[in-house]
Amino acid sequence: MMRSGVKMTTIVFVLILSLMAAFCSAKNNKQSDTKPIQSCPSCNNGGQTGMWTYMTCVPGAPGAPGRDGAKGNLGSPGKTGTQGPRGADGKKGAKGEPGIQGSAGQKGERGDKGDSGTPRLASHMNWKECAWKKTESKDSGLIYNCDFVKKYPDTSLHVYYAGNLRVGVCDRCCSRWHFSFNGAECSSPGTIDGAFYMYTGRNHYLHRHRHIEGHCNNIQKGKVRVGFWVGKCVTGHKLADGDTGWHSMNRIFIEEVPKAQQ
Numbered sequence: 428m429m430r431s432g433v434k435m436t437t438i439v440f441v442l443i444l445s446l447m448a449a450f451c452s453a454k455n456n457k458q459s460d461t462k463p464i465q466s467c468p469s470c471n472n473g474g475q476t477g478m479w480t481y482m483t484c485v486p487g488a489p490g491a492p493g494r495d496g497a498k499g500n501l502g503s504p505g506k507t508g509t510q511g512p513r514g515a516d517g518k519k520g521a522k523g524e525p526g527i528q529g530s531a532g533q534k535g536e537r538g539d540k541g542d543s544g545t546p547r548l549a550s551h552m553n554w555k556e557c558a559w560k561k562t563e564s565k566d567s568g569l570i571y572n573c574d575f576v577k578k579y580p581d582t583s584l585h586v587y588y589a590g591n592l593r594v595g596v597c598d599r600c601c602s603r604w605h606f607s608f609n610g611a612e613c614s615s616p617g618t619i620d621g622a623f624y625m626y627t628g629r630n631h632y633l634h635r636h637r638h639i640e641g642h643c644n645n646i647q648k649g650k651v652r653v654g655f656w657v658g659k660c661v662t663g664h665k666l667a668d669g670d671t672g673w674h675s676m677n678r679i680f681i682e683e684v685p686k687a688q689q
Contacts, residue, residue, distance in 0.1 A: 587640035
């Protein structure tokens with residue numbers, strides 16, 4: 428009877444050990460991903476001694492890695508960073524279209540009076556014409572004087588003669604008509620004259636309308652006596668039989684004008 432009781436106790440003890448080993452194995456497998464392997468608490472219950480003290484749980488094999496978790500929510504925006512340094516200037520852009528014209532501004536104040544300008548002379552301001560109707564048969568000498576009052580020292584005189592001049596009754600002869608200013612011929616830019624030459628004319632009387640014109644510089648202001656003359660040509664040919672004016676008007680025109688450009 429006593430031997431049967433011992434046998435039963437042994438069986439119960441073995442079953443208890445088997446259940447405890449299974450429990451420890453299952454618990455270790457569940458906590459292997461998060462906790463280190465440790466002795467089964469039931470195996471060392473509160474420091475009790477006896478056969479329970481020497482029994483430890485055996486850890487199971489590590490489980491397979493789990494799947495990736497779901498994507499988390501979007502985080503809140505970060506703080507604004509500090510402003511960076513100024514960049515280099517870009518290239519100049521293309522010219523834009525013209526803008527709309529603005530409204531007229533207010534009228535400005537009247538300015539100070541300017542300095543007096545240099546006097547300018549219009550062509551109609553100072554001129555004169557001397558005209559006469561007479562035939563002058565003089566071959567050499569003064570034909571006519573026309574007096575003129577010049578207003579400015581730095582102007583020029585524009586003069587011309589218009590009328591009938593004749594050379595004739597000679598062969599290889601020449602007559603020259605010219606202007607003078609206060610008794611002297613013009614030197615700037617040059618003499619104002621006209622020469623008429625005839626190769627064969629002993630029996631010819633060539634009455635023709637002629638025109639002699641030019642400008643003279645460097646004449647002082649004030650009264651100027653403008654003369655019209657006839658005489659020998661500078662070529663050395665003999666003097667022709669000359670007439671000034673023939674059944675028509677003679678005219679000397681004088682005009683004060685600004686100096687020519689250089």
